[in-house]
Amino acid sequence: MIESTLVSVDVIALRFDPDARAVLLGVAPRAHEPFAGELALPGVLLGRGERLRDATTRAVTGKLGLAEKSITATGQLATFDEPSRDPRGPTLSIALWATTTRPGENGHLTWARLDDVPALAFDHNRIVADCRPLLADKLWRDVRFTAGLLGREFTTAQALDVTESLTGDRPYPANLGRTMDRVPGLERTTQHASALPKGGRPPLVWRFTAGAAPA
Amino acid sequence: MIESTLVSVDVIALRFDPDARAVLLGVAPRAHEPFAGELALPGVLLGRGERLRDATTRAVTGKLGLAEKSITATGQLATFDEPSRDPRGPTLSIALWATTTRPGENGHLTWARLDDVPALAFDHNRIVADCRPLLADKLWRDVRFTAGLLGREFTTAQALDVTESLTGDRPYPANLGRTMDRVPGLERTTQHASALPKGGRPPLVWRFTAGAAPA
DNA sequence: ATAATAGTGTCTGTCAGACATTATGCG
């Protein structure tokens, strides 16, 4: 019988911050060796028979200190099998995504801009870099991902910010509006959000109808 | 310490058969319990520290009896984590793809049309069904996959057959030609293949230039 | 009014879908 591999789960936890106008990545300093004290993606060893979904929750609540209820959606990304990625020995890493709409209350938790991720432990910078195009691809395509990130209601301006954070460039409002018109379960309302303190026309509100996550 | 999960690797091994004019899936009867004698995807338990690429090769050579050299390309698909998918206990299954251009010589090996896959052991029918859209998406996008399946040189007629097998409908030749014109590393030659026994105009030959797998 | 922000109309080029037409080889 072949000795079995260790499987860890590393989570790309994302949150949209309307004030920073950007999508942020949740990272926290490691509590133990190796890389103790260095920032890392939240990750746990997958338990025997544990679902990936449950391991994702366990990593995000345990390592980032977010409440389980604040996780709005999760999903798979890719698997990393470089044998030397963990100095303790070969481990497989399954990269997953999770979304939340709340900042959490853990003092050690750091939210980093996706375009300015700090140095992370293990091969986590590589994981983030490799997965970023996969995440960009999910926006406006994977409804659970999009609704998990933006919440049930959001404005056109926020949609522009999220798109820019994930894809790297900012679409024209008219074009993004047409893209969103074609997203199933997303409807353009006639409501305007409350105006900003700086003045300017208040943006329109968009709303997910059916299978959307709560804000 | 949490008891670690078992990880198996299940391979969707594909071959294009120019005579059958279809993409075929390699399956073989299981040698041991559970499901002994039933057809299944080639799969192995992932060894500690083993690369996914190596496990794929091991599964395809060991279970299907293909020569290692005849594997033209491999890659990842998705992970299946249903705990009850194996009656022996919870195992994670990482689904991978592999391509070959040769039929192999193992008497137990069965090549099944992708649109007529027989009943398979475990949740393998579900794996095939879930991964089929992922495979269709790779055609003409993932050059390694496409070249692995079609070989270094192929005709327009074969390209039509492969596309029909994977996506479910047959494109118009003119449209597929334009799609292939935009594939990097793939060039339209002016050579015609030898005519068919049934007569008819001989099809044009297309050729992969750089990073393509040998036929 | 002016600044700041947001939304809309419309032109462009690209590209997939769909045929009809033309081309090439065999008997």
Added chain:
DNA sequence: CGCATAATGTCTGACAGACACTATTAT
């Protein structure tokens, strides 16, 4: 020639990119 197969020209509609212009709010 007629049959079988393959390739090509071209029309259409969908859609992304790009801008100019209009709309709404605060000061």
